[in-house]
Amino acid sequence: MKILVTAKRVTDPDMKIKVRSDGAGIETSSMSFKVNPFDEIAIEEALRIKEDKGGEVIVVGIGSDKAQTEIRYGLSMGADRGIHITAGSDPDSDAVARILVKIVEAESPDMVLLGKQAIDVDDNQVAQLLAEYLGWGQACFASKVSINDNTARVEREVDGGIEVVDMDLPGVISADLRLNEPRYPALPAIMKARKKEIKKMTPADLGVDTTSKVVITQLAEPPQRKGGRIVEDVAELVKALKEEALVI
Amino acid sequence: MSFEFKTTCEYQKYFTPSHDLVRKSARQFVKKEILPYIEEWEEACEFPKEMYKKAADIGLLGIGYPEEYGGTPADIFYRLAVSEELMRSGSGGFCAGLGSHNIAIPPILSMGTDEQKKRFVAPVLDGEKIAALGITEPGGGSDVANIQTMAVRDGDHYVVNGCKTFITSGCRADQLTCAVRTGAEGAHGISMLVIEADTPGYSVSEKLKKTGWWASDTAEIYFDDCRVPVENLLGEENQGFYGIMANFQYERLMLAVMANMTARLAMEEAMRYSKERKAFGKPLAGFQVTRHKLVDMATLVEVSTEFTYRVAAKIGAGEDQIKEVSMAKNFACMASDRVTYDAVQIFGGYGYMRGYLVERLARDNRILSIGGGATEIMKEIISKLM
Ligand SMILES: Cc1cc2nc3c(=O)[nH]c(=O)nc-3n(C[C@H](O)[C@H](O)[C@H](O)COP(=O)(O)OP(=O)(O)OC[C@H]3O[C@@H](n4cnc5c(N)ncnc54)[C@H](O)[C@@H]3O)c2cc1C
Numbered sequence A: 001m002k003i004l005v006t007a008k009r010v011t012d013p014d015m016k017i018k019v020r021s022d023g024a025g026i027e028t029s030s031m032s033f034k035v036n037p038f039d040e041i042a043i044e045e046a047l048r049i050k051e052d053k054g055g056e057v058i059v060v061g062i063g064s065d066k067a068q069t070e071i072r073y074g075l076s077m078g079a080d081r082g083i084h085i086t087a088g089s090d091p092d093s094d095a096v097a098r099i100l101v102k103i104v105e106a107e108s109p110d111m112v113l114l115g116k117q118a119i120d121v122d123d124n125q126v127a128q129l130l131a132e133y134l135g136w137g138q139a140c141f142a143s144k145v146s147i148n149d150n151t152a153r154v155e156r157e158v159d160g161g162i163e164v165v166d167m168d169l170p171g172v173i174s175a176d177l178r179l180n181e182p183r184y185p186a187l188p189a190i191m192k193a194r195k196k197e198i199k200k201m202t203p204a205d206l207g208v209d210t211t212s213k214v215v216i217t218q219l220a221e222p223p224q225r226k227g228g229r230i231v232e233d234v235a236e237l238v239k240a241l242k243e244e245a246l247v248i
Numbered sequence B: 001m002s003f004e005f006k007t008t009c010e011y012q013k014y015f016t017p018s019h020d021l022v023r024k025s026a027r028q029f030v031k032k033e034i035l036p037y038i039e040e041w042e043e044a045c046e047f048p049k050e051m052y053k054k055a056a057d058i059g060l061l062g063i064g065y066p067e068e069y070g071g072t073p074a075d076i077f078y079r080l081a082v083s084e085e086l087m088r089s090g091s092g093g094f095c096a097g098l099g100s101h102n103i104a105i106p107p108i109l110s111m112g113t114d115e116q117k118k119r120f121v122a123p124v125l126d127g128e129k130i131a132a133l134g135i136t137e138p139g140g141g142s143d144v145a146n147i148q149t150m151a152v153r154d155g156d157h158y159v160v161n162g163c164k165t166f167i168t169s170g171c172r173a174d175q176l177t178c179a180v181r182t183g184a185e186g187a188h189g190i191s192m193l194v195i196e197a198d199t200p201g202y203s204v205s206e207k208l209k210k211t212g213w214w215a216s217d218t219a220e221i222y223f224d225d226c227r228v229p230v231e232n233l234l235g236e237e238n239q240g241f242y243g244i245m246a247n248f249q250y251e252r253l254m255l256a257v258m259a260n261m262t263a264r265l266a267m268e269e270a271m272r273y274s275k276e277r278k279a280f281g282k283p284l285a286g287f288q289v290t291r292h293k294l295v296d297m298a299t300l301v302e303v304s305t306e307f308t309y310r311v312a313a314k315i316g317a318g319e320d321q322i323k324e325v326s327m328a329k330n331f332a333c334m335a336s337d338r339v340t341y342d343a344v345q346i347f348g349g350y351g352y353m354r355g356y357l358v359e360r361l362a363r364d365n366r367i368l369s370i371g372g373g374a375t376e377i378m379k380e381i382i383s384k385l386m
Helices: A037-053 A065-077 A093-107 A126-134 A187-193 A234-243 B017-034 B038-044 B050-057 B076-087 B092-098 B106-111 B114-120 B240-276 B288-316 B322-352 B357-369 B375-385
Strands: A002-006 A009-011 A033-035 A056-063 A081-086 A111-115 A137-148 A151-158 A161-168 A171-175 A198-201 B131-134 B150-154 B157-168 B175-181 B190-196 B202-204 B218-229
Touching (some): A002 A037, A009 A065, A033 A037, A033 A065, A037 A056, A037 A171, A056 A093, A065 A081, A065 A187, A065 A198, A065 B017, A081 A093, A093 A126, A111 A126, A126 A137, A126 A171, A161 A171, A187 B017, B017 B076, B038 B092, B076 B240, B106 B114, B106 B190, B106 B240, B131 B157, B157 B190, B175 B240, B190 B218, B190 B240, B240 B288, B240 B322, B322 B357
Parallel strands (some): A002 A056, A002 A111, A056 A081, A111 A171, A137 A171, B150 B175
Antiparallel strands (some): A009 A033, A137 A151, A151 A161, B150 B157, B157 B218, B175 B190
16 A cells, blocks of 8 residues: 655744744744644654555655754655655645645555644645545545545544544545654664655645735734633622623 | 854754754663662662663663674764753663763773773673773772772783772773783782683672662672783773873863753752742742842753863764863862752751652762862862863
């Protein structure tokens, strides 16, 4: 089974984010970065399928030179080789999906496994767009994946429960939080991953125009939470809810 | 050879993105496998033996060691990154105990035969066996040339009699890389033997009770007509002193790293606390005295860390750094003495209470300027090389 997975470079979710003073983005100079946690889950799942069924896992990363670090992380976890699409800034979801289409055409994987969304912009679109462009089946928000010959049985997390779908392969699966707990790479694997192949290409090489359809016009910090206050009695509470909180 | 650096930045950075990946894995390990339990292990004065295996499994024990004995070859900054991250457990004792092989196996690698390395290095890097180093004796630690533990040749065995003390991992060690006297008085009569703990005549004291480093088991080890096979001799008879001294360079570097991290953690804690804690109606950080104290702490930490890195880079490049590494150790220990003291001061009474990290850091810090060659001994070395 040949599986294509993604590794997006995102800001470390454990760090506090600061909006740039011009509001056009976030301050990245002092930030640390890591693989999108949902992609990490997707990579882990791909590796487990490979360990069970054999095959190959290919990690795709799209972004600046530095995005190579996240591809290497996937290789350290155990993926076999990488593809790095170099792009100055992060393309929007539609461009990412169109880039992936080209890679799928070149690599003919049995499955594309990606995170349900990237924790930086939370768009949640790439898997769905990709399946549509490819004309493949999709099973998004997977919490369990089992492979049977040419079909995948996927348990999907939907509102109020789990939906079980059988999907023909090749297909697109996006990973939800509870799919698995990703391993962290052992040191010898990290050292070996330094020598694994990463093929570099540009969107232009693939004939993909990455001009953004989505433009961020303004980012702002959420309003600061005001401290709580203890009220004397119910009457004061009701008054405050009416006049200050404006909720009743 | 190029006369120019390719970029100025190349000479400023010691850690590449690949080092950062190793650092991240080590950090994950600390976060998941150590931090939730460290308080408990410190109070119990012991960490579970299975931690050696767990650490070996993700390659933490073998980083920087040869592949043929189960290690992962890597430059010195990989080892520094791993040490720094392990220190983020906040327990120098845990690091000393888990890392006792880092002082115990280099003499085997530098002086031993391939056969000895297979027997005494591979199982240790694999987390199957625990290794300790035995130099210090009750009669003296600084004056290594004067050790008294005797090993007398009897056929194909050495009969060892004597005692070692303050041995890190001593209670649980399966093998001791041990300095013994095989010849005349002085440095030229010392040999290195690997003594296995199950050898008849080898016995171990109760765990010694210490000021700090609680999570590591420190012991006295006794040899009573302990018969050690001649094939356990490392290198040539009476040539052990040089092996011991060569080992010290690396141990001192690692102690400098530990001191820098002890200071860094104390500084980070103090920084955080001084923003939270209020006195006279404002946070402690609102007082200029506190801010200046934090500045002095941070300055010491940064300066010391940079110098240690510089020395590490030169050691990594194969340069002789006996003098510089001694300076690095002394400077780092001076810095961590100051910084841990001031961190406790900023915490006030809480800094004196168990359960607060700065309290442990201050206790754990004290050994660093004594072990692996005391400050005074470092100065003796430096003065001879000036
Ligand atoms: C927690 C812990 C773990 C340890 N782990 C190990 C281990 O794993 N293996 C091991 O072999 N050892 C270990 N040691 C021992 C350590 O290396 C020694 O304690 C250290 O070398 C000092 O030796 P000493 O205690 O005998 O002090 P001494 O040598 O008696 O020195 C006492 C004091 O006199 C000073 N002094 C000595 N000579 C001179 C001089 N010429 N000029 C000026 N001042 C001098 C010293 O600096 C020191 O301040 C450990 C010690 C501790 C506390």
